[in-house]
Amino acid sequence: MELHEQSHRLNVIIGGSPPCNESVRSVKEFRRKAITAKRWPATPKTSPQITFSAEDTVGIHMPHNDSLLIDIGISDCTVTKVLIDTGSSVDLIFKSTLVKMGVSLNEMKPSVRTLTGFNGSSETMLGTIRLRVYAEGVARNVKFSVIDVRAPYNAILGTPWLHSMKAIPSTYHQCIKFPGNDGRIITLRGDQAAARDLLVVDVKHQKATSHVNTVAKPIQKIYPLRDEILEIVIDDTDKAKTVHIGAYLPDEMKDKLISFLKDNVSTFAWSTADMKGIDHTITTHELNVDPTFKPIRQKRRKLGPDRSKAVNEEVERLLGAGSITEVKYPEWLANPVVKKKNGKWRVCVDFTDLNKACPKDSFPLPHIDRLVESTSGNELLTFMDAFSGYNQIMMHPDDREKTAFITDRGIYCYKVMPFGLKNAGATYQRLVNRMFADRLGVTMEVYIDDMLVKSPKAADHIDHLKDCFLILNEYGMKLNPAKCTFGVTSGEFLGYIVTQRGIEANPKQISAILDIPSPKNSREVQRLTGRIAALNRFISRSTDKCLPFYDLLRGNKKFIWDERCEEAFDQLKRYLTTPPVLAKPDKGDTLYLYIAVSNAAVSSVLVKEDRGEQRPIFYISQRMTDAETRYSTLEKMAFAVRTSTRKLRPYFQSHSIVVLTNFPLRTIMQNANHSGRLSKWAIELSEYDVTFQNRPAAKSQVLADFLIELTPELEQDLKLPSDDWILHVDGSSSIKGSGVGVHLQSPTGELLRQSFRLGFKASNNEAEYEAQIAGLRLARAVQAKRIHAYCDSQLVANQFSGDYDAKNERMDAYLKVVQDLTREFESFKLTRIPRGENVCADALAALGSSPADQVKRTIPIQHIDKPSITLSHDADEHVAAIDAPTAMDTSESIDQPDDSPPDWRIPFIRYLSNGEVPENKWEARRLKAKCANYVLIDGRLHRWTSAKVLLTCLNTEEAALAMAETHEGGAGNHSGGRSLALKVKKDGFYLPTMIADCDNYARRSIPVHALGDGSCRTDAKLQTTKIHPNHDGLFHQVGRSEGARQHHR
Template sequence: MFVEAFNELQVPAHLLDRSITPLVSFSGDVVQPIGSIHLPISIGAAPQRTTITTPFLIVDCPTAYNVILGRPALAQMKAFISTHMLLLKFPTPHGPGTVRGDQLGARSCCASAVKSTNRQHRSEALAVTQAPTPPQAGTEPPEDPREESITPQAEPMEDLELVTLHDDIPDRQVRIGTSISPELRSDLVAFLCLNSEVFAWSYNDMPGISPDIISHRLSVNPAVRPVRQKRRAYDPEHYEAMKTEADRLSSIRFIREVDYPTWLANVVMVRQPRKGWRMCVDYTNLNRACPKDSFPLPRIDQLVDATAGHALLSFMDAYSGYNQIFMHPEDQAHTSFITDRGLYCYKVMPFGLKNAGATYQRLVNHLFAPLIGNTMEVYVDDMLVKSRTADQHIPNLSAMFTILKQYKMRLNPTKCAFGVASGKFLGFMISQRGIEANPEKIQAILDMTIPKTVKDIQSLTGRVAALTRFISKATDRCAPFFKALKGTKRNITWTAECETAFSELKEYMGRAPLLSTPEHGDILVVYLSVSASAVSSVLIRSKDNAEHPVHYVSKALQDAEIRYPDIEKLAFALVVSARRLRPYFQAHTIHVLTNQPLRQVLQKPETSGRLVKWAIELGEFDIHYKPRPAMRGQAVADFLSEFTEPQASPAYQLITEPNPSLSQDQTPTKNTLDLTQPLWTLFVDGSSNAQGCGAGLVLVSPDKVALQYALRFKFHASNNEAEYEALLAGLRLAK
């Protein structure tokens, strides 16, 4: 319901429910409703009239309509709509009701709506000067790591020194580590001076990758109608920045003028800190017409594991990497954009296109295929050369630089660091010691104050999720926060349990563990743990008679999973671990240390379908089940017990040793089972066939006297039911 119609009803505003979520229109615009309210609505003319009560969202938008009925309301009145006949029919107690549309009224509403849309577009164009769109507006969602804005920047975490490559050009410098030996430093500087051509000091030093190697194609869907965006209005400061940026891009031959483009987009000027303005293009419409390139990105966990444990590292970044790839000539005109001085299109691959990251990853995978996984790792435009020993580092760099020169790819000297022992790569701290959590992410948690709103708790759990690899039983630690969020939209109840969990989380993050990297041939160990609301595990690598954690895993139990039997929860914990840590399970022999009959449960052919499915899923891995030894390391301190959920008090008290304080006349209480007394042994079996069903019993006394009985049941029963009946009969006989 639109606000004009709501105001005419004169309904008190305090009856509105303000706790509602924003609406997203078909065009992608976000609209915040004023509130929601339940109102009765009558449709049709008496006596064929129906009345229902339905919730309405009150929206303040320019429109020619009063109310738009959604599918829930139409379903509630069991309405049938014919758009061809402009007819709405619905059942009533007095026969079918009918509401007919009006052609003239429909055309009038359509014309008014178009005018309102035009007015809205003009207001949005004026608003651009007040609230510029982010650089990646209209591109893929932020979760896609191929986008430049969220690709983690590889950088060293130690002191660096600047080295001049040309004495006659002192400003041409690169950075090298200060922890290397003097001999290696001398050789590294000489090597960099000899290969200075791989660095670009300006855009003019960047020839670009040959189109014979790769070029970016859009693959625009021909069935999609081209969109020419209407020109937006900007203030003089934006126009001046736009002119400067267009002149710069033209001078370095990144763009060219274009006539009569079929696709046309607006530019968005974004102010950068201490760097002036950056011109971005809103390719929203063009991206919608292009299919998603499913070229795979490397797994970040695997890249980090493959990098840790090396003596020396070199971090490199391509110079304006995306722009080193040319657009395919047939697709250049599709990248057209409008400025106050004319129409231009890109000759090189710009930022903001849907599949730009996938194209760049395809390029580096092709160029560095012989080196990736051995002496080099690449994630989009972040490149890293690694070496096990310091002596191997320069030869490894030489192999990479040879490829750079062969394909004319250029590096950005201001973002490169050579010969360092540790650094930040893809959001993790890597060194020869292992893998550490990003100190900035840890500090963000330590600096948090007590959450007071739902958004604060969501921010806390989001920061924990980014470090879950380092957190033992992360879901159990955050369980009080999830409880505080459950069933609330605005206010939260911060309990003492939440306060304790918050303090313990900060204490744990202050001493976050160092993770180890397994080597080829290592046997990895898995410890499992089950609580009332989550399953957890830790992957362990044994080295030097000590246990080092490799990866922590935790998952909250949902719905039916909470009702699994304990042994099935333990099996589920193993399945979750195998799914999350699949590369480790595929590359190594896994020992599961458990005191529960997990192997027998997964290998029984008559188990439930769920267990059979899990057994088949785990069958592809080399998994061995072994009993738990004594715990040795702090890494598994949280996994001392496999079941940590609260246990009910036992139904019987067991007596395993004679109690001299009891006299012979005294008997144990009702709920006491005395195992020191002579025991009777009962054997039962049951079966069923077409002729009937029966059971057999063998009751053995403490004196080894066997009493045999045969039973025939007068009722029909399955094999399992016959066995249960045999057990009950045997217990009654023994009593």
Template sequence: MGGNPASRESMPYCAYHRKKGHLTESCRHYKAFLEELVRDGHLHQFVDGAKPQQQREHIPKPKAPIGTIDVIHSHARANDLRAETRAAVHLREVFQVSESVTPVPKRLRKEMTEEIIFTDRDLEGVQLPHSDALVVTMQIGDFEVKRILIDPGSSAEIMYDSLFKGLGLEHKDLDRKVDPLYGFSGESVMPVGRVIVKVQAGTIYSPTEFWVLNSYSPYNAILGRPWLHKMKAVPSTLHQRLRFPTPEGIMEVRGDQSQGREENEGLAPQKKCAEELTKHYIPDSDQEKYFLLCASLSHELRDGLTALLMEYTDVFAWNPYEAPGVDPAFACHSLNVDPLIRPVVQKGRRISRLHQEAVCEEVDRLVQARAIREILYSTWLSNTVVVKKKNGKWRVCIDFTDLNKACPKDPFPLPKIDQLVDATSGHQRMSFLDAFQGYHQIAMNPVDEEKTAFITPRGIFCYKVMPFGLKNAGATYQRMITKMFSSQMGKKIEVYIDDMVVKSVYAEDHLRDLKVVFNTLRGHHLKLNASKCAFGVGSAKFLGFVVTQRGIEANPDQISAILKLRPPKTVREVQKLTGMAAALNRFISRSAEKCRPFFDLIKKGKNFHWGDQSDQAFERLKEYLAAAPLLSTPVTEESLYIYLTVSEHAVSAAIVREDYNIQKPVYYTSKTLDGAESRYLPLEKLAFALVCSTKKLPHYFQAHTMVVLTEQPLKAVLRSADFSGRISKWGAQLGAYDINYRPRTSIKGQVLADFIAEFTPAEVGPIWVNHVSSLRQLEGWELYIDGASNSRGSGLGVVLTAPQDPLLVYCDSQLVVNQISGNYAAKDEKMKIYLVEAKRLLEKFKHVQVEHIGRDLNGHADALASLASAVAPELRRIISVGVQSLPSVGGDIINEVCSVDQSISWMSPILAYLKDDTLPADRKEADRIRRVAPWYWVSKEGHLYRRSYTGPYLRCVHPDTVQNLLWEIHEGKDAAQYVKKCDKCQRFAPSIHQPTASLNPIASPWPFSQWGLDIVGPLPRAPGNRQWLIVATDYFTKWVEAEPLVHITDADSKRFVWKNIITRFGIPQVLMSDNGSQFIRERTGGVLQQDTFGRNQETLRKGQREGWVEELPNILWTYRTTPRCSTGETPFSLTYGVEAVILLEIGLPTIRTKYYDPVTNETSLATDLDLAEEKRDSAFIHLAAYQNGLRRIYEKRINPRELAVGDLVLRKVMGARQDLTQGKLGPNWEGPYKITSVAGTGAFRLEGPNDTPVKRPWNICNLKKYYQ
């Protein structure tokens, strides 16, 4: 019923519709229903003039139908697919037979004289407008059959296999003598057979011969011309009626318009092969064995292919016993489980009785196939998972999740799908092969078999062959196939794991190619599944695409799935839609832009709302996919063309090729711009689109010359040195490919029209001074002007042609054109005066048009201007050249209009060229200006800037203002001295790390004459509360003495020196230490000398905190018995003259310990003592050479600084003198201090304020000069 349902509450009630809206007496549908009953003779007792009932008694009463055969279809909205969309995806099959197979029908009844007509009254009850097919319901056999298509274009009656089985017919009822049927586009199909069934239309029974097809269709049957002619029936799709004469008058069968509209929704999924296949049975076989051959093959090719298949029947398997598998020495799957990962034994899961039965059936099948075996114990154990297939059966899988985690990924590369599809299309004949349980033909490594164990109700089993679900199973299979067909891949066969296709460019070569592949399979015992192979086809589905000789088509199943979708109601449904669209991205022009409303809906943090914009995008996507383009395949070494398009949110590219002067698409790419990418400039987005294409499709760019068709200066941008950052990076990436750039010409392929039109830049029109829209069509005066100036004068060139109104002015100075039009303001006072005068003169013309043209188009005026500026005015000229001695605008200030700066700088010619395209008369100078000009830019204010590599533009300043500018920035010529004297700058200056004086290494004349003292700590507290370590090192022998202490005081230092040095090695000549207070007290004794080494503090690891005191003797022993780099000897040997006996010599005896003799040992010791002095002299020489090497390396980094007595210096802030409240923000230097004397090489004594002396001397590396 029409009208708004919400407003029906107060309306009249219709008893026929059982709804409110109108009265029953005025219901048109009820009236049409009553008239139909009257015509059928059901209401004769209520109608006057009706024929008596007894006159119709001889008419047999139709037999009641036994049941109803319907078509299951989805109830999507009927108006979704209309007009062009439905016409593009309408898959009904209309067949014609070359020779008539139905005899001329005999006359069944006497000739009728009644006319069959259709009037507008017959349109009642029909929804208009429409373009629906005439689909009716009739009785065929003993069943009422719906969805029967009345097709006057078909020359045969078609019955599909589903109806054939629904009628209870058997194959023995078929007549097998059939010929191929041909469709309107030339494709052929081989019927299963013919059968004669009675068709009842009204009261007429007509035996009709149907051709039975084993294919998919939205209809149960098709009634064509033979049946219509036999019935003398006249169909009308507009009126949705079928009328035919009977002895009782004209009878009518009405069409079901809703079924006609749902024709697209009843489509069944397509088979793997795009062409129709026929079965060729193997004779004398004990079971049903057959091959699938293309139905449209020629007789010669069919016979040859059949003979070849019969010769190689041993390559095929029809049961697991016929597939023994590939030789394990050739291919074997190993798990390579990480031994560090602990095995996982999954707990058994509870499964239903139905699933248990499915698992047991699968176990029985695998045991019979000898694919699994039973085991008792297993370190790895997995569960079974049961899922339902589309056909209603159960699939049993193994959950190898834990096992896969323990296996590293096999890096063997899988082929790229896009490249395989490109390599497969364009061949006349192809054969698609499928291995018989291919994974199970590869054996498992016996070592890894038990790791594949799984739980079943029958026990625990493991695989003997490679199962599905393992992490690297696909890589193992691909490795085997690649190794097997290494010499044929890419030439005769293409393989992606278990999908194999044998291809032939020419049909006559296909048998030879198949024979080569069959020989390879026979040699490696790899068996094929004949029921899943298709031989000799011209087109088929491969890796989700339909490959044909003409090119690559989109998968119709994927398109049909999107066309059947209803508008999404949840985020998950939108994700499903975007995933389905992503699978067809190669065919969708500007896919990112088309799907952008969907992407916005699935963003995180955004509420789901399917609005009008999303609905419109959804419908546009359906319309586009309904007529998805056919993609072409590139030819080797041919040039490919790229079109680029950009928008606010996405960039896209289309790769095309030319075929007979027609551009055909090869690939569409698109990318959504995220974050900063959306803020790129338009030209940057265009370059980014090209870069994205190279990343997505590198195989095209590497194998072909790519020609970018664009009107934008993309080549100049990518190859210019004027840009840095991402532009230069992109330019370097694109430079690796052979890419040319050309302006875009005409579009030679209609499929690209939408892609190109949406980014074609708008042309910049001329600038009009007066608002006259039709001036371009008028012929008028043409005025070309130009100016020139050089050292000899200035000149103006004027060319005036076509003495008719209006005036068209052409000028090659963009500044002048825009100032006259008002787009630019004349800021210079002198230019303002000339601008006013020019506008005053232009007002004298009725219509004026001013356009900017290139310099190459203004040659005449340019030549005249150059001539006027270069030739002396007193010479005779052929071309009239006027001399303007005074400015044309007059006035006192005018005298300065043509004046130039008193001092011409290097900037002047560059400014003149960039502003007015004026070049010097000197050719060399002009060439130089052209070369350097791209590095400069003039702002609107007339300032000159130089581009830099680092990014910012550099302002160019006239030489007359440089001195003032430097003085203003740096506070005059004494700025450097001012910075040096800045107190804050000096105190917060960074620390100096470079050495300032030569290295002064310490050389000891004899052992134990010079010792160095130092303190290490505080260390973690050890037993006895000891946390300090005092260390003494002899500078000659490198002997070390150390002692742990509780406190580090001067008394402790004195006791250590006495106990460990004086009493053992005698009184030293020099004791050297740092500035520690423990070493500078008078009671410590000894001669203390300033050293350059600072205090050494270390923090040991937490594991070493306990027992470092007990470990100290071991460390000292190790140090004393290890040769030192500086001397080449151990400290022990330089001290005692002999080498110590170490612990290793006790466990692993040496010569002197194994063959020890007291007498011999005494003699050897005496000899060693005699040579001790010689050994020490050698060590001294070695030490001197070592120190010289250190000095050379050290002095390479010296930055000498001179300090003298009386200089003021700053001292580095270190240790306790740092202000902890300031942290890193505190000053690095303190003072100033005054140098009072030199304490040694590179050391000075200081005094502070009020002449207070500093206690200890300081090294120059901790001092810097202070300026005031």
């Protein structure tokens, strides 16, 4: 039975801003994706299981029909009576709630969209606002739809928030469960009493008349909880001496940790009186002031009453701690600077003039990215901070007076190293590197005064802490208990959140972007781009996402924040609501590089395989300069790889990198005959273990931005190498002589250029045919299969196509020669082009026709002594004489030992054919650098000379044959070793040890006059041997022909 008419319909709350563009077309496309996903279910990923049991109902009054209301942190307030509604496709917050929270409505983005309620009626939104929502230490940036109606709730969290949390609510069990930052399942309990306090609303007859509840609990500031901590007392005589430890430690470990901290209470300092400082015999800070600088005494600056009071209080504190002392007649004098930070006055000294006179200390500071990576993935961590770390190091006695500063009470100088000196950080890092030399990188990481103890196994953590505290006590360094946290699984380190899962973006840095309204001037855009730069490692294709912002700052343009900028700003905020968790590579991991190219930027992401899933390690992006935007598309892709090697150099040095691309980058990067920049980049890449493979299907949602390597515009402009060889030929005839030019280009871009001088009189048409024949023979010599030839001769092109008849006897013979040669190729196509498009071949032909004594050239010119045709008047047809190379009988010419050395060409062929490299890293690097001058043509290895002449690479047997043919053959001249090597090379052959081998061969050869005694006579029947000029037999033996020889002579 079909239902033809629907009388009633029960709606859910829908509307708001969908997770796509707001056009009808975008929404329909979003719907089609859901249908496709439904038809083709994806393989589920392994994740922690969420289950509900009878234990979850403990404390709940049964039976019940209560809604699920929770208390949750929104922005910096704890908000109660927040409804969890799985039937709402938007997250709602009411205007009155925002007012109670003290959130400015100026941060709201206006919107005229409507929300459809339960009864089908609509409510117009006031706008949308992004607020940070905190639930048991897990934070999400939520886009709330704001409406101004009366409701019994303070906010409604619908499917957007539930899905971002991967949360599963249960109204029956009055709780909601979701995975925490450490992977454990967290349970958030509902407030059943608050649910029963709500007024009952009859939705059938009236609209909701309930009032908006006040925020039930006092508004209190909350902060993102990286890990729950406990405050414990470590000195029973003074309850104020407390430190923080992890709340989830097992009881046994917690007791051991508390006992350990109580035993080491003297390692902490609660005031400057507890800080004795590092012994001056261990280290002091020296200024090394350049004596050529004239000392500068700054004039005293006037300070307001509040600032002056803050300076005097700081002086009293430092005098009491023994950190400063009064001084008279100082040469250098500075003023204190007072600024307010976090509601407190902070006093420091302006050492600008003194710093200019001090040379820079080049002691290296640790690389922050590497420190953070080595910290993540550990089971337990301890974060420590030194108490006024710089002040624990003494100033060198000779430099104390140079730190003098002036106040209302007098002139003082520092006895300890103050903040603000040029090389203070380097001095401190040098000290901690010395202190923890055996622990760094193993159980500790230190960046200046930020210290961290890490343990891959939680059971070893207390032992690692003992080693650390032993060193601290030995050197007398004190810790600040207020900034120390012991035995936690995650925390903030150097601006990042490090956890056992990986590296996460700092919520404070994310909130700094999400909480700001749209910029209104260039200064605010600069502030925005600066905040984005701090998160670049986490932002996929950041340059493309932020391009409208960067365009606003280029040149002296008038500031216009248009729809394009606003859309980019919204997309960036949407992306930052769920930033990726970055992984760290382990030793020996093979890493994978995805690249993406747009019209303005190149981007890449480095990933690792983790249990079948690809996890990102580092995102990079770079805007191209004006010149770089004019690169060809393949050059831009190669540029993206080169940029990645420079920005991610430590990863490329330590790991094997596989570049995943569907384009022939390996062929392009290994081709030395391309542009100079490609050759340079290929040599730069040869330093690393980089290979290229075809892209598989993406295995992670975080790689969505890299599914498309090229933008549609660039993909249309992309010209992939074809299998065709491109042949340009031209003939030239004048009263001074005739010549032909040949320009042959391989599918991968290698160029062969040859010029021939005709040793006979030829018409212009005959010269054109001779050029075509020479080009085809050259193509045959390099074993080309598919040819696309171009010439500017109308006669040759039309006679070959059949449009013209070859009525002349000589033209007919030439045409048959060309036709016979073209049959040797898999495909051949001849196209006529204007002379202006055949410039290179025309220049080569002109070079061949010029008198030899008038031309200075680097391109060798060959001679064609007779025409390529032979006319036979007795035959029924004209026969074209095409001399086929005759193979030499070498079965007994050279005796090779059974234990001949391995073929030196095999490693080159394996690398050029399939990217195979030796296991030894240094051998692989050397091979890649050498392969820049080699090319593989139809399985045959060739080498480019510095003059871009292509030589055929020979193995030992073939080289011996070449030396014998050149030295003792019919055209041989029994030359010496060096001369023999040059002649073999001139014939177009190459062997790495050619000179040494030729020299040894020449020394072993028997002089001709030694044969006069008859000792070398043989009883075998002598046979005459036809000697083909220029060693045709040799060329045939090694897979070459006369055309190839002509190219190299």
